Amino acid sequence: DESNYGNFAIKQYNLGSFMRLDSAAMRALNVMESKTDANKNFSLFGLMNRTCTAGMGKRLLHMWLKQPLLDVNEINARLDLVQAFVEDVEVRQDLRQHLKRISDIERLTRNLQRKRAGLHHVVKLYQSSIRVPYIKGALERYNGQFSALINERFLEPLGIWTDNDHLNKFIALVETSVDLDQLENGEYMISSGYDPRLLELKDEQESLERQIDSLHKQIADDLDLAADKVLKLEKGTQFGHVFRITKKEEPKIRKKLTTQFIVLETRKDGVKFTNSKLKKLGDQYQRILEEYKSCQKELVQRVVQTAATFSEVFESLGALLSELDVLLGFADIATSCPTPYTRPEITPSDVGDIILEGSRHPCVEAQDWVNFIPNDCKLVRGKSWFQIITGPNMGGKSTFIRQVGVNILMAQVGSFIPCDKASISIRDCIFARVGAGDCQLRGVSTFMQEMLETASILKGATEKSLIIIDELGRGTSTYDGFGLAWAICEHIVDVIKAPTLFATHFHELTALAHDNERGEPSHTKITGVANYHVSAHIDSSSRKLTMLYKVEPGACDQSFGIHVAEFANFPETVVSLAREKAAELEDFSPATVIADDPAKEVGLKRKREFDPDTVSQGAARAHKFLKEFAELPLDQMDLKQALQHVSKMKRDLEKDAENCQWLKQFL
Numbered sequence: 274d275e276s277n278y279g280n281f282a283i284k285q286y287n288l289g290s291f292m293r294l295d296s297a298a299m300r301a302l303n304v305m306e307s308k309t310d311a312n313k314n315f316s317l318f319g320l321m322n323r324t325c326t327a328g329m330g331k332r333l334l335h336m337w338l339k340q341p342l343l344d345v346n347e348i349n350a351r352l353d354l355v356q357a358f359v360e361d362v363e364v365r366q367d368l369r370q371h372l373k374r375i376s377d378i379e380r381l382t383r384n385l386q387r388k389r390a391g392l393h394h395v396v397k398l399y400q401s402s403i404r405v406p407y408i409k410g411a412l413e414r415y416n417g418q419f420s421a422l423i424n425e426r427f428l429e430p431l432g433i434w435t436d437n438d439h440l441n442k443f444i445a446l447v448e449t450s451v452d453l454d455q456l457e458n459g460e461y462m463i464s465s466g467y468d469p470r471l472l473e474l475k476d477e478q479e480s481l482e483r484q485i486d487s488l489h490k491q492i493a494d495d496l497d498l499a500a501d502k503v504l505k506l507e508k509g510t511q512f513g514h515v516f517r518i519t520k521k522e523e524p525k526i527r528k529k530l531t532t533q534f535i536v537l538e539t540r541k542d543g544v545k546f547t548n549s550k551l552k553k554l555g556d557q558y559q560r561i562l563e564e565y566k567s568c569q570k571e572l573v574q575r576v577v578q579t580a581a582t583f584s585e586v587f588e589s590l591g592a593l594l595s596e597l598d599v600l601l602g603f604a605d606i607a608t609s610c611p612t613p614y615t616r617p618e619i620t621p622s623d624v625g626d627i628i629l630e631g632s633r634h635p636c637v638e639a640q641d642w643v644n645f646i647p648n649d650c651k652l653v654r655g656k657s658w659f660q661i662i663t664g665p666n667m668g669g670k671s672t673f674i675r676q677v678g679v680n681i682l683m684a685q686v687g688s689f690i691p692c693d694k695a696s697i698s699i700r701d702c703i704f705a706r707v708g709a710g711d712c713q714l715r716g717v718s719t720f721m722q723e724m725l726e727t728a729s730i731l732k733g734a735t736e737k738s739l740i741i742i743d744e745l746g747r748g749t750s751t752y753d754g755f756g757l758a759w760a761i762c763e764h765i766v767d768v769i770k771a772p773t774l775f776a777t778h779f780h781e782l783t784a785l786a787h788d789n790e791r792g793e794p795s796h797t798k799i800t801g802v803a804n805y806h807v808s809a810h811i812d813s814s815s816r817k818l819t820m821l822y823k824v825e826p827g828a829c830d831q832s833f834g835i836h837v838a839e840f841a842n843f844p845e846t847v848v849s850l851a852r853e854k855a856a857e858l859e860d861f862s863p864a865t866v867i868a869d870d871p872a873k874e875v876g877l878k879r880k881r882e883f884d885p886d887t888v889s890q891g892a893a894r895a896h897k898f899l900k901e902f903a904e905l906p907l908d909q910m911d912l913k914q915a916l917q918h919v920s921k922m923k924r925d926l927e928k929d930a931e932n933c934q935w936l937k938q939f940l
Contacts, residue, residue, distance in 0.1 A: 292341040292685055293702040293733075297726050301705035301741065302678050303636060304338055314639040317679060321635075321688065323602030325372035329379050329591055330598030337599065341685035343699055348619050350422060351600065351687025356616055357419040358604035359689070365604055367411040372598050376401045378591035385581040392451065392461040392573045395580045398587060399447040402440050405590070408597075409435065430593055434586055443583045450576045463572040471572060474565040481558040485514060488550055492516065496526050507545070512537050514555035515545045600687075607689040611638070614689035617680075618696040622737040627652040627681070627772055631693030634676035635683070638691065646822040647693070650677050652772040657803035659766050661783055662776045662824065664807030665833035667840075669822040671707065673807065674741045674774040678703050681739060700772075702738040704730040706745060720749050731764060740765060740773040747778070755779045766802060783828035784889045804828040891935035898926050 299305060306316040313319030318338055324330030342348050358365040376397040384390040385398075409431045415423055434440050447453075452464040465475035485506070493500035498518065500506075505517045515537060523530070523544050530536055530546060538545040547555075607614035612633065631647040638645035650673070652658055662670050680690045684697045706726045727745065734740055745761065746754025758779050765773050766785075775782070786802040806829035808821040818836040835851050843851075901922055907915055930936040 290343055292343060292682070292700065294339060294341070294682075295704070295729065297707075297729070298678070298703045298705040298741075299339070301707035301743075302675060302682065302703070304682070305335075312640070314636055317636060317683070320639055321602065321606055321683075323605045324598045325369050325601070326375045326377070326594060326598045328377040329375075329595040330372075330602065332379075333595040334599045334602065337686050338682070341682055342687065343622075343685070343701060345619050345621055345699065348685060348687055348699075350426075351603075352616055352619070352689070353419045353422050354426065354600045355603045355607065355687065355689060357415060357417055357423060358601055359607055360417055361415055362608075364411055364415045365601055367414075368408060368597065369601055369605070371404050371408045371411065372594065372601070374400070374404050375594055378587050378594065382584050382587040382591060385577070385587075386584050388581075390577050390581070392463070392577065395447060395577055396451060396456065396461055398580065399444060399451070402444050405431065405435055405440060408594070427593060427597060430589065434590055439583070439586045440590070443580065443586070446576070446579060450572070463569050463576065468568065468572055471565070471568050474561055474568060477561050478558065478565060481554055481561060485551070485554050485558065488554065489516070492548075492551075496529060498522065498526070510545070512545065512547065513559060514551055515547050516551070517543045517545045519543045603688040610635075610691070612691065615692050615695060616689050617684040617692070619684065620696065620698050622699040622701060625696060625698040626654055627677075627698055627739075628694075628696045629677060629680055629690075629692050630695065632676055632680055632695070633691040634672055635679060635691045637672060637676075648673055648676075648822075648824040650774075650824070652677075652774075655801050658770070658801035659762070659773045659785075660775065660803050660805050661762075661786060661828070662774060662805045662807070663778070663780055663783060663829040665809045665818065665820065665829075666778075666837045668807035668809055668820050668833075669824070670776040670807050671743050673824050674743060674776050675705075675707065677774055678705060678739060678741050700737060700739040701735065702733070703741070704734050704738055705741040706730060707741060707743040727761060731761070731769070734765075734769045734771050736770040738769075738771045740769075740771050740775075742773065743776045745775070745777065755781060758782060759785075762802075766800075770801075778834075780828065781892070784892050786828075809833065887933065887935045891930075891933045894926065894929050894933065894936055898922060 294304070302317065303315065304317045306313065306319050313322070318335060321338070322331055322334055324334060342351075358368075378398065378401055381390070381394050381398050384394050409428065412423055412427050412431070450463055450467045452460075452462045455462050463471065465472045489504070489506045490500050493504045496504060498504040503518060503522055507515050507517055516534075518526070520539075520541070520543055530544070534546040534548050535552075536544060536546045627650070629650040632650055633645050633647050637643055646669075648669075650660075652660065662674065664670055676691075680692060680695065681697055681700055682703060683690045684695065685699060706723065723745070727742075730740060730742075742761075746758040749757075758777060759782060762775060762782060762785055765771065783804045786804045804827055805824050806827055808823045808825050810819045810821055811817070812819070818833055835848060835855065838851065839848055902919070905915070905918060910918070926936075
């Protein structure tokens with residue numbers, strides 16, 4: 274299409290400037306609104322959408338949340354602007370009031386460029402343009418520590434666009450060409466004084482209207498009827514200009530009607546009639562009106578084409594006002610929440626740790642019925658870079674690991690975050706393996722979906738990523754699930770080396786951290802692993818479980834799933850049998866069932882006879898045995914050679930088991 278020549282330009286779009294977020298992470302962190310959300314605050318987008326403009330700010334926020342930044346300087350620039358608007362409440366409120374009167378400049382401009390715009394589009398751009406000086410004036414009133422940045426980002430561009438060659442020229446065009454007085458009636462028309470021919474037609478039209486009104490009064494006097502009250506003049510009917518009287522009045526002038534006038538129509542609402550003079554004037558008026566409309570149409574096209582030459586200015590103005598709108602929204606949510614948000618400290622990805630003190634989940638704390646318990650998260654390199662989080666069902670593990678991801682995403686978007694204090698090392702990607710759901714229409718089971726998402730993490734994550742994993746391995750058997758979980762943990766710690774939050778009910782995984790806590794090298798050389806758990810309180814008399822929702826150092830060896838079943842009003846017989854079976858299957862150690870001492874244990878749980886160090890030592894030796902067995906070149910041995918190797922390995926294992934009771938029980 275030749276009309277598009279010169280209207281487009283190729284620009285480089287560097288995807289390396291933004292954090293990568295796949296669909297699994299977006300879904301796990303509830304970044305965008307879902308059709309099933311009953312409340313807009315259930316999603317991060319719904320919570321943060323405090324924009325005022327008619328669509329522009331909302332679309333930009335949508336894009337920003339999908340493309341968090343990686344550049345420390347640009348993130349800090351956004352944070353500086355948010356801080357400026359947080360500190361100056363008067364300027365913020367004034368700007369938001371003005372932005373509420375701004376139309377969707379981006380879409381209006383697009384309609385101009387595509388030649389789909391009408392005069393009403395031009396008028397809306399005009400109404401937005403005359404608000405720009407007020408926005409500029411409000412920004413000029415800010416005199417805080419970030420004045421230079423506001424001047425660079427907003428005031429200097431606005432100063433250029435509001436001069437006599439740009440917006441002021443457009444405003445003058447509209448005020449000269451458009452009849453602004455008719456806007457109150459909802460009519461968008463070119464002013465008659467804009468074009469000599471249009472003015473001439475307008476004068477002729479008004480002259481004919483005066484002649485028709487004069488004839489109306491003359492006929493009313495001849496018929497001895499009150500003009501307008503009894504004898505009415507109607508325009509725009511199928512007969513053009515006509516007189517109308519009610520059927521009640523018709524008998525009084527019936528003789529004159531039949532001799533001096535032409536009766537056009539008789540209906541219940543009255544009689545319509547005309548005469549030769551009215552018909553002649555009406556025909557002339559209709560001809561002039563058609564010419565006037567045709568001239569109006571030509572002039573509208575000319576004005577719209579002229580307005581389209583300002584597209585570049587409006588594109589830039591729309592982008593600037595959208596950015597201002599989103600940043601003002603960030604400042605508004607940071608100050609309007611029950612507990613104000615805090616500005617995070619941002620460090621490059623290769624230095625610094627991730628420290629969130631008193632962090633909260635923004636969407637959960639926004640619910641009216643929630644009294645949110647804040648928690649600390651300290652992902653420290655070489656110490657707690659990989660965190661295994663255990664604890665009761667419904668204790669807050671999933672919320673905790675999600676809120677860390679959400680806080681980091683918000684910080685890299687340029688927003689304040691729900692924390693008391695925060696220092697964040699930039700992440701290039703957030704990977705999340707959270708939740709379970711069948712994709713049966715695609716032939717993918719719950720477990721297969723889980724494995725596909727995990728494979729994506731193992732292939733795509735780098736040491737600069739953030740990994741969030743919840744309940745990995747629950748879609749298959751306990752042993753397969755645990756084996757996969759252990760191997761995945763080791764791979765992340767040893768190979769990927771990314772900060773990770775791993776919530777699990779496989780309590781045996783906590784053994785990964787024991788060597789790290791003692792500071793002793795292990796056979797797997799695992800470092801930087803730390804155990805955390807969500808705490809709960811058990812009443813010694815009633816055995817009632819109360820969730821405390823606090824994340825504390827150390828491991829938890831119970832999931833309290835049976836207690837959750839009690840909360841769900843399971844039959845007592847089912848609960849009792851569940852406790853009994855759980856006690857039988859607890860682990861390898863001999864069981865001492867405690868049924869009558871609730872102060873020591875809840876329900877029929879088994880008392881462990883081995884301390885964690887013994888278990889860790891034995892598990893490490895068993896792991897070594899299994900690894901050596903897996904590495905045997907069985908395809909190069911005959912049966913006798915294979916049996917000899919295995920027998921020797923078994924004797925070595927039995928010898929080591931003499932000093933380890935757990936390993937002896939294992940054998």
